Amino acid sequence: MLDKCQHKDMNITRGIDHARKFKAAKREYVDEVFGPRQLYLHLLATHPDYQLHGAGTRLVGRGIEVARKEGLNLTLVAQPTAAGFYTHIGFSSTGNITITSVDEDEKFTYPVMAYNFTSR
Ligand SMILES: CC(C)(COP(=O)(O)OP(=O)(O)OC[C@H]1O[C@@H](n2cnc3c(N)ncnc32)[C@H](O)[C@@H]1OP(=O)(O)O)[C@@H](O)C(=O)NCCC(=O)NCCS
Numbered sequence: 001m002l003d004k005c006q007h008k009d010m011n012i013t014r015g016i017d018h019a020r021k022f023k024a025a026k027r028e029y030v031d032e033v034f035g036p037r038q039l040y041l042h043l044l045a046t047h048p049d050y051q052l053h054g055a056g057t058r059l060v061g062r063g064i065e066v067a068r069k070e071g072l073n074l075t076l077v078a079q080p081t082a083a084g085f086y087t088h089i090g091f092s093s094t095g096n097i098t099i100t101s102v103d104e105d106e107k108f109t110y111p112v113m114a115y116n117f118t119s120r
Pocket of ligand 1: 046056084085
């Protein structure tokens with residue numbers, strides 16, 4: 001999902017290149033920054049027919065509950081269009097991952113976000 005949403009012209013070469021760069025960037029900007037005591041939220045979506053009914057909040061809420069109980073950093077890499085949702089429920093951006101396409105004709109930017117346990 002993360003790898004499709006912003007792409008205008010996806011093909012297998014571009015897709016594989018994007019996934020490889022995303023993985024490397026995630027390692028550098030998420031895993032190395034937040035360390036092993038981390039719960040990373042991956043691939044969240046609510047079916048379009050059921051958006052804005054609280055399901056996304058409840059799904060992330062389960063992650064918040066587990067991370068709080070275990071004392072873990074709670075992180076994710078957001079689609080830019082979803083960053084407002086995460087901010088609304090208590091995450092802050094800690095920076096951006098920017099990926100340049102294999103042909104260097106497009107750039108994709110994804111906010112890295114972490115949950116603020118202290119302010120909640
Ligand atoms: C982002 C997404 C998961 C939110 O799920 P949802 O079930 O619609 O969210 P909720 O109903 O729990 O919304 C909670 C609050 O966030 C707000 N909100 C929801 N989506 C938002 C967005 N994209 N930007 C800003 N605010 C948003 C809602 O208005 C709601 O506000 P309220 O509490 O004042 O009523 C859903 O829109 C989605 O699946 N989007 C497409 C896939 C996607 O982008 N996933 C994220 C990948 S990182």
